[in-house]
Amino acid sequence: MYVKLSHGGGAKETRDLIEKIFLKHLKNEFLSYEDATILHLDGKLAISTDSFTVNPIFFKGGDIGKLSVAGVVNDLSVMGAKPLYMSMGFIIEEGLPFEDLERIVISIKEEAQKTGIKLIAADTKVVPKGLCDKIYINATGIGKLVKEGISASNLQEGDVILVSGPIGNHGAVIMAHRNDFDIDINSDCASLWEAIEPFLKENVEIHAMRDLTRGGLASALNELSQSSNVEILIREEDIPIEDPVRGFCEVLGIDPFSLACEGTFVMSISKKDVQKALDILKSQKLTQKARVIGEVIKKGKQGAYIQTLYGSVRYLEEAPGELLPRIC
Amino acid sequence: MNLNDKDIVLKAKEKLIKKVEKLGKPIKIMEFCGGHTHAIMRYAIDKLLDGYVEFIHGPGCPVCVASTDRIDLAIELARMPNVIFTTYGDLLRVPGSYKKSLLDIRSQGNDIRSLYSCLDAIDIAIKNKDKNVIFFAIGFETTTPPTAVLLKKAKEMKLKNLFVVSNHVMTPPAIRYILNAGISHIDGIIGPGHVSVITGMKIYKEFDMPIVIAGFEAFDILKAVNMILDQLINNERKVENAYARAVTEEGNKEAQKLIEQTLDVRDTFNWRGIGPLSKSALKINKDYEMFDAEKVFDVKLPSSKEHPLCICPKVITGKAKPTDCKLFGTQCTPENPIGSCMVSSEGACAAYYKYKEVDLCM
Amino acid sequence: MCLAIPSKIVEILDNNIAIVDTMGVRRKASLELLNPKPKIGDYVLLHVGFAIEILSKEDALESLKLFEEVMRNEDEFER
Numbered sequence: 001m002y003v004k005l006s007h008g009g010g011a012k013e014t015r016d017l018i019e020k021i022f023l024k025h026l027k028n029e030f031l032s033y034e035d036a037t038i039l040h041l042d043g044k045l046a047i048s049t050d051s052f053t054v055n056p057i058f059f060k061g062g063d064i065g066k067l068s069v070a071g072v073v074n075d076l077s078v079m080g081a082k083p084l085y086m087s088m089g090f091i092i093e094e095g096l097p098f099e100d101l102e103r104i105v106i107s108i109k110e111e112a113q114k115t116g117i118k119l120i121a122a123d124t125k126v127v128p129k130g131l132c133d134k135i136y137i138n139a140t141g142i143g144k145l146v147k148e149g150i151s152a153s154n155l156q157e158g159d160v161i162l163v164s165g166p167i168g169n170h171g172a173v174i175m176a177h178r179n180d181f182d183i184d185i186n187s188d189c190a191s192l193w194e195a196i197e198p199f200l201k202e203n204v205e206i207h208a209m210r211d212l213t214r215g216g217l218a219s220a221l222n223e224l225s226q227s228s229n230v231e232i233l234i235r236e237e238d239i240p241i242e243d244p245v246r247g248f249c250e251v252l253g254i255d256p257f258s259l260a261c262e263g264t265f266v267m268s269i270s271k272k273d274v275q276k277a278l279d280i281l282k283s284q285k286l287t288q289k290a291r292v293i294g295e296v297i298k299k300g301k302q303g304a305y306i307q308t309l310y311g312s313v314r315y316l317e318e319a320p321g322e323l324l325p326r327i328c
Numbered sequence: 329m330n331l332n333d334k335d336i337v338l339k340a341k342e343k344l345i346k347k348v349e350k351l352g353k354p355i356k357i358m359e360f361c362g363g364h365t366h367a368i369m370r371y372a373i374d375k376l377l378d379g380y381v382e383f384i385h386g387p388g389c390p391v392c393v394a395s396t397d398r399i400d401l402a403i404e405l406a407r408m409p410n411v412i413f414t415t416y417g418d419l420l421r422v423p424g425s426y427k428k429s430l431l432d433i434r435s436q437g438n439d440i441r442s443l444y445s446c447l448d449a450i451d452i453a454i455k456n457k458d459k460n461v462i463f464f465a466i467g468f469e470t471t472t473p474p475t476a477v478l479l480k481k482a483k484e485m486k487l488k489n490l491f492v493v494s495n496h497v498m499t500p501p502a503i504r505y506i507l508n509a510g511i512s513h514i515d516g517i518i519g520p521g522h523v524s525v526i527t528g529m530k531i532y533k534e535f536d537m538p539i540v541i542a543g544f545e546a547f548d549i550l551k552a553v554n555m556i557l558d559q560l561i562n563n564e565r566k567v568e569n570a571y572a573r574a575v576t577e578e579g580n581k582e583a584q585k586l587i588e589q590t591l592d593v594r595d596t597f598n599w600r601g602i603g604p605l606s607k608s609a610l611k612i613n614k615d616y617e618m619f620d621a622e623k624v625f626d627v628k629l630p631s632s633k634e635h636p637l638c639i640c641p642k643v644i645t646g647k648a649k650p651t652d653c654k655l656f657g658t659q660c661t662p663e664n665p666i667g668s669c670m671v672s673s674e675g676a677c678a679a680y681y682k683y684k685e686v687d688l689c690m
Numbered sequence: 691m692c693l694a695i696p697s698k699i700v701e702i703l704d705n706n707i708a709i710v711d712t713m714g715v716r717r718k719a720s721l722e723l724l725n726p727k728p729k730i731g732d733y734v735l736l737h738v739g740f741a742i743e744i745l746s747k748e749d750a751l752e753s754l755k756l757f758e759e760v761m762r763n764e765d766e767f768e769r
Contacts, residue, residue: 242714310338
C-alpha cells in the first residue's frame with residue numbers, strides 16, 4: 001500500500017491516513033482535529049523552525065523522522081531552552097509506501113520520547129509524483145528558556161572553544177550513499193538536550209553554543225566569529241575526526257571541516273570552566289569524545305583560523321555550497 | 329611515529345635550508361601537478377621553506393587547463409534535449425565564455441551529474457534507454473585509462489546511448505612547453521606521482537633537468553626537494569623516483585595497452601593559458617568513433633572568450649602568482665569563480681585562497 | 691595529479707570488480723587496469739573507482755622511516 005493523491009484531499013481518506021499512521025503512534029493530549037492547539041505558556045520562550053529534505057530518507061544511524069526531531073531539539077537546546085513542543089508539516093510524494101511513512105513516524109515518536117518534546121500540531125499534504133523527493137518535513141519547536149545569555153554574539157576574548165564529538169559523520173554518511181560508498185560509521189544524528197541540560201544546571205559560564213549542521217565546523221565557527229566580531233583560532237591536530245570520515249574525505253578529495261553534522265555542537269566558554277565542562281561532556285555517552293579545539297584570541301575583528309599540522313595558520317574557509325568530489 | 333610526524337618535518341626543514349645555503353641562492357622548483365600544489369599548500373611546505381625554496385605551480389590540473397572552448401562544448405552538449413550529461417565533479421563549476429557553468433545550466437533544468445567513477449555512466453545509460461548519456465572525460469594520464477575501459481565496455485555491451493568526449497591531456501608536452509618558454513628559470517621539477525604510476529619513468533628522459541617523482545604526503549614532498557637539492561649540489565641532471573612504493577620504471581603496461589587500443593593522439597589541442605599545443609591530447613580512435621560525441625553530435629559553438637582581467641593563463645604556466653591577479657579574492661572567489669584555477673580545488677588560485685596565510689599578531 | 695589512495699582488497703567479485711576498503715570506507719572498484727590481478731589482502735592505489743597499481747610491500751609509513759633515517763645519516767656525515 002502506498003500514499004495516494006487522495007490521501008491529501010482533506011476528506012475521509014486524509015483522516016484515514018492520519019488515524020492509521022500518524023495518530024497510531026503519535027497520539028497525545030494535544031493532537032486533535034481542531035484547527036489550532038491551545039497552549040498555556042509563560043516566561044521567555046525560544047522558537048526554531050527547520051525543514052528537512054534529506055536524501056536518502058533512511059541512512060545509517062537514522063532517518064528523516066529522527067533527523068527532524070533532533071534538529072529542532074538541538075536548535076532549542078543550544079540556546080539554553082528546554083524543548084517542550086513541536087509542530088510538523090509533512091509534504092509527501094504520491095507513491096511513498098505506507099511502510100516507509102510508518103517507519104518514519106515511529107522514528108519521530110522514539111526520538112521525541114528521548115527528550116519528552118511533544119508533537120502538538122501537524123499537517124499533511126500529498127503532491128503528485130515527481131514534485132517532491134519522497135517526503136519533506138518542516139518542524140517547528142518551542143522551548144522554555146532555562147539559562148539566559150547564551151548567544152552567538154556573546155563570545156569573549158580568552159574563551160575556550162570545545163567540540164562535543166567527532167565531526168562530519170552525518171555529511172560523510174549521506175555523501176557516501178550518493179556516491180555508492182559503504183562507510184563504517186553512523187550519522188551522528190542525535191538529540192542533544194540530555195547532554196546540554198547538565199550545563200544549564202551547573203555553574204558553567206557558557207557564552208555560546210552552536211549546533212553544527214550544514215556547512216559543518218567551518219560554517220559554525222565563521223558564523224560565531226562574525227556575530228561576536230572576534231577572531232577564533234583552532235588547531236587541526238585537536239579536531240576529532242573518525243577514521244572512516246578521514247578516509248572518505250581522502251578518497252573524494254573533500255574537506256572534513258565542511259561536512260554536515262547532526263548531533264554535534266561547539267561551545268565557547270569561559271576559560272576558568274574548561275575542566276568542569278570537559279568533565280560534564282566526557283561523563284555522557286553522547287559527548288564522551290569531546291575535545292578542546294581552540295580559543296577566541298581577540299575581539300574587534302572577525303576571522304576563523306586553523307593552525308595546520310606543521311604550525312602555520314590558515315583561514316578556516318567554508319566550502320562552496322555544494323561539495324563536489326575532485327579527481328586530483 | 330605517524331605519517332604527520334612533526335619532528336621529522338621540522339628536522340627536514342633544517343637540512344634543506346642548509347643545503348640551499350650551500351647553493352648560495354634561493355631555488356625554484358616547479359611542482360607540475362595540481363595534487364602536489366594542494367599538498368604543498370595544505371601542509372604549508374611553501375611557508376616552511378619560505379625564502380629558500382620557491383614553488384612554481386605547474387599546469388598539471390586538468391580542470392584548470394580546460395580551455396573556454398571545451399567548456400562551451402560541454403555546455404552545448406548538456407543543453408541538447410534528451411541528454412544526461414556526466415563528468416567529474418570540479419568541472420561543473422568552471423564558467424564558459426558567457427559566465428555560465430554546467431552548474432548554472434543544471435539549475436535551468438538540464439540533467440547534469442557528477443560521477444565518481446566513469447563506469448557509473450554505463451549504469452545510467454542502461455537505466456535511461458530513451459536518453460543519450462554523454463561522459464565528458466577530463467584528466468591527465470592517470471585518468472585516461474578509466475576512459476579507455478569505459479569505451480571497451482560500451483563496445484562489448486553494444487550500448488547505443490552512451491557517448492564520450494575525450495579531453496585527456498598529456499604531461500610531457502606541457503613540461504616541454506614550460507621549459508622552452510623559459511618561464512622564470514626553474515631549477516628542478518617535482519614530477520606527478522600518479523601520472524607516473526601509469527606512464528612509468530620513461531616519459532621524463534627527454535628532459536635535461538633534475539626531476540624527482542614524488543608521493544603526496546608532506547614527507548614525500550620534502551624528500552623530493554632534498555633529492556633535487558642534492559642533484560644541484562652535485563651538478564647532476566637526472567630523473568629519480570622518490571615514490572617507489574607506487575611508481576615503477578615501466579609503469580602500468582595494461583593501462584598503456586588499453587589507451588593505445590582506444591585513443592589516438594590529436595594533432596593539436598587548445599590548453600587554457602598555453603594555447604594550442606601539438607600532439608598534447610587524445611581523441612577517440614576510429615574503432616570507437618561510434619561513441620565519440622564530438623563526431624556523433626553536431627554542435628555549433630559560439631566563439632570563445634575569457635574575462636579580460638583573468639590571468640589564469642599566466643598562473644597555470646607559473647608566470648604569475650594568484651596574488652598578482654586583480655580579481656583574486658575580490659571578484660574571483662571559490663563561490664564565484666571567474667577563472668578555472670579558482671574553480672578546481674587543486675588549482676593554484678583555489679589553493680592560495682583556501683590556504684592563504686593569516687598574519688596573527690599574538 | 692591525481693587523488694589516488696591506498697586501499698585494501700577485501701573481496702573479489704565477478705567481472706573484474708573488487709570491493710576495496712580505505713580506512714573503513716568501502717566501494718566497488720574495477721580491476722580492469724591491473725594485470726596480473728591482485729589477491730584479497732593486497733593494497734592497491736584507488737583512483738576514480740579503478741585500482742591503478744598494486745602497492746609494493748613498502749608502505750607509506752616505511753617510506754617515512756627511511757626518509758627519517760636519511761635525514762639522520764646526513765647528520766652523522768656532517769659531523
